[in-house]
Amino acid sequence: MLKYHTPVMLNECIDALSIKSDGVYVDVTFGGGGHSNEILKRLGTGGRLLAFDQDEDAKQNIPNDDRLTFIDQNFRFLKNYCRLYGVMPVDGILADLGVSSHQFDQPERGFSIRFDADLDMRMDQSASLTAREVINSYSEDQLHKIFGIYGEIQNAKSLAKTIVTSRLNKTIGTVDEFKEVIKKHIPRGKENKYLAQVFQALRIEVNQELEALQEFLLQTAEVLRPGGRLVIMSYHSLEDRLVKNFIAKGKFRGEVEKDFYGNEIKPFESVTRKAKTASEEEIKENSRARSAKLRVAVKL
Template sequence: MSDLQNIEPQPSHLEYHVPVLYAETLDGLNIQADGVYVDCTFGGGGHGRGILKNLGEAGRLIAFDQDADAVKNIPEDSRVTFVPQNFRHLQRFLRLHKVSKVNGVLADLGVSSHQFDEGERGFSIRFDGPLDMRMDQRQSLTAATIVATYSELQLHKMFEHFGEVSNSKTLAKHIVEARKQMQVQTILQFRAMISSVVKGNPNKYLAQVFQALRIEVNAEMEALKEMLLQLNDVVEVGGRVAIITFHSLEDRLVKLFLKNGGFDDEVDDNPFVQHTKVPRWKLVTKKPITATADELKKNTRSRSAKLRVAERV
């Protein structure tokens, strides 16, 4: 069977999203009944509903999600405030809702099962559909636009940095040449375009290519950096953050931030200058928490999930 025949039929009546590391995340947040908590990636609401169960009447949940589909999952609960925005605007919208400090922040950085299983969103290699990949349908940049307009150098760097694609330079050159002959608007067309340069395991290769496109379309690394930096001001002393990552690029950023309170890892080596770094975060988990064998059996998408928990000091 050829690679292009591996397109699956569109699924129906699937659960919106199975939250990964559910119990571990809620436990890590150490939820206070009257606290204010932020779910930066509400999605199907699995983690958010878990937070609500642990809140009393005075508690509050601020739920962010840039995907319009997520609004359908907001529970009718007066304690919930939904913000239909990217979490990179965290502090701005908290202020808008008269919140200056919170007791905890959760961010599940994975693409939801719903987004992967909706062929028309273009996130998955398994279904045909538009080569889209926008988390926020209000923005104009799509994966198809990137494939059609980015320079060879831009494509090379994108696939190299965001997908760690082994032959990223060859892939970029091939796309630039191939697009002179064909326009790519769908997943099937894109897979056909690059089929001759796929290396190794086709599914793994395509997953890396799609990851790179998705990260670029949604400016995911920039958004994550912006959100993390705001945590220094937003989280109350003693409050906690629980962040779930799904690939090494995200995890490196989160690890560096929790260690340094920022991303400037360079230190002036002048021997006459004394550096006193005031710690901002205390690691609750020295090593990232990963899925148990039982969870891996029930939800294969949890296999790459890493949870890091830290407390504001």
């Protein structure tokens, strides 16, 4: 199971949930089941866990445990399914954002710059939009925006222009074909970092990751009971900014709202002043932990 995906800051995440043996918890990114199995170890016979994952491959990791309900859906449907299964309000919600190691290591999924494969990048393999479609059908302006905002790429405008010009002659269908098309824009000595940013931008667009994250966060305030814990781990600045702002203000931009007496109106209070990061020992064992930021909040 850990071969599928090694959870980052596993103990820190579980400790942050402050699990009660008879509580109800939601793991919205089940993946390899690492976090879910640790939660189940701490639950008694009266405890309950809902686990979300839209990736078909995650189903192979579901443990045989009556306390677990697996939901084959994106976490943007959190409230609907918590209501459907009669578990509202819940005591804790855990989200480990981003792509699992398993998804990166499956060449045919098209997530990794290491393998040649079809440009896919769908986390939900039943979804219709793929990276191939984005690259071959989006306008130059749309591509410029995606690479500039989601990838934070400096030369996003010229990159978009090159892609649009190249596809006039031939459809860009695979990872290697795409890398060949954009190679003149890749800074020498920073090849891996640049390509990772480009692929991140495409993946975010294909999976509507930021829209889904915002929808999910807004629902957590309604799903959690007062005193319940929200534990979220993110891997890039765009996600972390949304999480940080939501915890601090109850919204994603602008200033926190206040009542007539000047008291802040927001659903959460941050448990830690700053985001927690992985130890040097963990980073040595699992390089993916390097970019992880863990934020914990309590429902007011």
